[in-house]
Amino acid sequence: MNDPEDLRQSVTDWLEENWDPDAKLVEWRSKLVDSGWGMPTWPERWYGRGLSGEQAAAVLDVFAEAGAVGVASGGPGRLAAVTILEHGTDAQKEKYLRRILTGEDLWCQLFSEPGSGSDLAGATTRADRIDDGWRINGQKVWNTSAHHARYGLLVARTDWDLPKHQGLSYFLLDMDQEGVNVKQLKQMNGHASFNEVFFTDAFIPHGEMLGQEGDGWKVAMTTLANERRMADVLRNASSGERRGSIYEEVRRENEVLMAPYTWYPQRAGRVDLLVKRAQETGRIQDPVVRQEIAKVLIMARSAEWTAKRARAAQQQGRPQGPEGSLGKLAASNVARAAAQAHTLITGADALLSGEQSAENGIIAEILVSVPAISIAGGTDEIQRNIIAERVLGMEKEPRFDQGPFRDVRRN
Amino acid sequence: MQFTFTEEQEQFRDMVRRFALEQSPASTVRRLMATDEGFEPALWEQLSRQLGLTALRIPEPYGGSGFSAVELGIVMEEFGRTLLCAPYFSSAVLSTEVILAAGTETDRSALLPGLADGSRRAAFAFTEVSGSRAVDEIDTRATTDGNGRWQVSGSKRFVIDGHTADCLIVTARADDDVGLFLVEDDAGGLLRRPLVTMDATRKLADVDFDGTPAIRIGGPGDCREQIEAALDAASVALAGEMIGGAQTLLDSAVAYAKMRVQFGRTIGSFQAIKHKCADMLLDVESARSAVYAAAGAAAGNHPEAPALACLAKAAASEAYVRTAAETIQIHGGIGFTWENDTHLWFKRAKSSEVLLGDPTWHREKLMQRWGY
Ligand SMILES: Cc1cc2nc3c(=O)[nH]c(=O)nc-3n(C[C@H](O)[C@H](O)[C@H](O)COP(=O)(O)OP(=O)(O)OC[C@H]3O[C@@H](n4cnc5c(N)ncnc54)[C@H](O)[C@@H]3O)c2cc1C
Numbered sequence: 208m209n210d211p212e213d214l215r216q217s218v219t220d221w222l223e224e225n226w227d228p229d230a231k232l233v234e235w236r237s238k239l240v241d242s243g244w245g246m247p248t249w250p251e252r253w254y255g256r257g258l259s260g261e262q263a264a265a266v267l268d269v270f271a272e273a274g275a276v277g278v279a280s281g282g283p284g285r286l287a288a289v290t291i292l293e294h295g296t297d298a299q300k301e302k303y304l305r306r307i308l309t310g311e312d313l314w315c316q317l318f319s320e321p322g323s324g325s326d327l328a329g330a331t332t333r334a335d336r337i338d339d340g341w342r343i344n345g346q347k348v349w350n351t352s353a354h355h356a357r358y359g360l361l362v363a364r365t366d367w368d369l370p371k372h373q374g375l376s377y378f379l380l381d382m383d384q385e386g387v388n389v390k391q392l393k394q395m396n397g398h399a400s401f402n403e404v405f406f407t408d409a410f411i412p413h414g415e416m417l418g419q420e421g422d423g424w425k426v427a428m429t430t431l432a433n434e435r436r437m438a439d440v441l442r443n444a445s446s447g448e449r450r451g452s453i454y455e456e457v458r459r460e461n462e463v464l465m466a467p468y469t470w471y472p473q474r475a476g477r478v479d480l481l482v483k484r485a486q487e488t489g490r491i492q493d494p495v496v497r498q499e500i501a502k503v504l505i506m507a508r509s510a511e512w513t514a515k516r517a518r519a520a521q522q523q524g525r526p527q528g529p530e531g532s533l534g535k536l537a538a539s540n541v542a543r544a545a546a547q548a549h550t551l552i553t554g555a556d557a558l559l560s561g562e563q564s565a566e567n568g569i570i571a572e573i574l575v576s577v578p579a580i581s582i583a584g585g586t587d588e589i590q591r592n593i594i595a596e597r598v599l600g601m602e603k604e605p606r607f608d609q610g611p612f613r614d615v616r617r618n
Numbered sequence: 619m620q621f622t623f624t625e626e627q628e629q630f631r632d633m634v635r636r637f638a639l640e641q642s643p644a645s646t647v648r649r650l651m652a653t654d655e656g657f658e659p660a661l662w663e664q665l666s667r668q669l670g671l672t673a674l675r676i677p678e679p680y681g682g683s684g685f686s687a688v689e690l691g692i693v694m695e696e697f698g699r700t701l702l703c704a705p706y707f708s709s710a711v712l713s714t715e716v717i718l719a720a721g722t723e724t725d726r727s728a729l730l731p732g733l734a735d736g737s738r739r740a741a742f743a744f745t746e747v748s749g750s751r752a753v754d755e756i757d758t759r760a761t762t763d764g765n766g767r768w769q770v771s772g773s774k775r776f777v778i779d780g781h782t783a784d785c786l787i788v789t790a791r792a793d794d795d796v797g798l799f800l801v802e803d804d805a806g807g808l809l810r811r812p813l814v815t816m817d818a819t820r821k822l823a824d825v826d827f828d829g830t831p832a833i834r835i836g837g838p839g840d841c842r843e844q845i846e847a848a849l850d851a852a853s854v855a856l857a858g859e860m861i862g863g864a865q866t867l868l869d870s871a872v873a874y875a876k877m878r879v880q881f882g883r884t885i886g887s888f889q890a891i892k893h894k895c896a897d898m899l900l901d902v903e904s905a906r907s908a909v910y911a912a913a914g915a916a917a918g919n920h921p922e923a924p925a926l927a928c929l930a931k932a933a934a935s936e937a938y939v940r941t942a943a944e945t946i947q948i949h950g951g952i953g954f955t956w957e958n959d960t961h962l963w964f965k966r967a968k969s970s971e972v973l974l975g976d977p978t979w980h981r982e983k984l985m986q987r988w989g990y
Pocket of ligand 1: 324
């Protein structure tokens, strides 16, 4: 299988035999999950084929050419899958992984709390040991997808006498129970993709802790590292003009599930629309506008190339340089600059919102969605701290939160 | 496009880096920048005859080694790290590239072997009194007696190493065409005046031609396209030099921030400094990506290569100048002294920003080349 042509041929052969655009979506994905072609880089034991990133890209290419639908792989489900794959017991992998990949179960990430966002280790949602498991009380907030998630990745405090990072544990929470109460939150862009989640004596059986008691911080790091790298939820959303009932199902899945997230492309600044808008409005003639567009495009292209350098190094098995840690901060800069350039191009029309406004509301939505990107998944400031301390090796700031967590100052 | 380097390229980089670090410590840079010539023949001998770096881009039949923009970028980046003082950019990059782009077989055979082994150093005189690099704004004139003998009249400014080169390659108008003319250093009617430069590590001269005898190179006909191509190649190379310099600045800023103590802690533990350094790293790495992409595109004759030359030059200029200013800021008072080395790179950043077109010029050209 080392020869790329052989690999492509195997995938093509398999698709020829199995891919059916009129199959039921879950049935198709089940088959795909069993074949290992759905998650090519995963180990063979767990729905994968143990391939390299480069080989996996070739597999995805063949799927794209054939128009074959892939596994459900976006959003918090992806985070759940990689975290469980890395830290889960066999029983947990058995129970959860497959249904994540088939799209039968949706997940959410229950990390942030009203009193601790950047400072995740300051979580005060409590998990108290009872006979057959854990009793959960407290509140999470800004949790994307919680309103339609079947399960949640929960970080909660199991010990208040240890220093903050050591007293946390990581749980797989069944959202479908009385003690869990989800309330959608309206965002500044009018959409409601995140939620508040309240726990009142919610229950988690013993087998649903991920890692050991006190490992919460370590396990959460896996989730966060993947979140920083995660591709957009809408990546697989459009299946174009292809024919077959399975595409109908995918479209329906997207419509229902993705409705709260239609603004996601806008939060990245819609760099792709800059030149088109400038040409349509005639602003492309304006030397100032040309300069601003060029600046954004230079930033965006450079960020893409930086990501490619990181991937190329990884594929060659070389140690990654600093380029691997910069993507999230770069994306924030690009998004902000693009939003600014869009407003410059749009002129007074930027005063409007909704269908009357430019590009059917898209431009207005860019402006009010971009602020999310420098907050969600670790703020720009936190990214800069991480880059300075871990990549450049600069001294950590003095801390005021050591010692038993119960004595640490908090909100 | 290529986003990593091969094993051989990495070894080559190590070799050049070691050479530059050994031969071009800041003390040497300071000594040479105080001279009129700005370089030492012994070092030139070493990098040309011994290491073959001047022959890098020249095809084998003319005594070169036939490497691409990627290898040239490596040399420039490593030289840029230490501000290595030598007429490398003027002779082995600008002049060599213009002969590669425009030279006829005769020109190549006559000129390239000397440039390849470093026995001759050429300078490229393309900037008019207006300061423009634009090939449409050339006022220098060339006239012929009809027997293949040419004379050049006019003035060129900011000619890099123009006062020390053995010969000059001059852009001039011949009737409606823009052509290339070779002038020897002892030609009559040639006046070369070294300029006092803000960046003393890069020597510049004004050159006046008054009926100066010249040989036409590049054959008859218009050479504008070839000149553009050479300047694009030089822009990518210069952008490589710039990210090398920016990296040195970033390294020195971070090292200082880790060492300097105020208020009982290192200044690097203050977020104001930490965040500056993180932003500088992003800046430098982004520019590096742009430069590697542009060099890779040039090496592979990618259709987007000319556009990416502008992109890389604009990106590297902005990153270098910003990094230089922040590095001084992070050093505090000592950063403003002559004794501290930061200003050497600060000045190189500024001179490189302006050279071959500033970022605004390159961004406009980029938009045009993208067809917008
Ligand atoms: C669109 C969106 C989706 C989200 N989805 C989820 C989700 O699915 N699950 C989930 O658990 N959370 C989610 N979040 C929450 C997100 O992770 C937090 O909002 C984020 O980590 C910041 O925490 P905070 O809001 O409490 O702000 P704070 O941590 O209070 O920060 C406020 C300000 O202080 C700065 N600051 C804080 N600490 C430092 C420091 N050490 N150094 C310098 N500056 C600092 C911050 O950068 C920020 O500017 C989402 C947020 C958004 C906007």
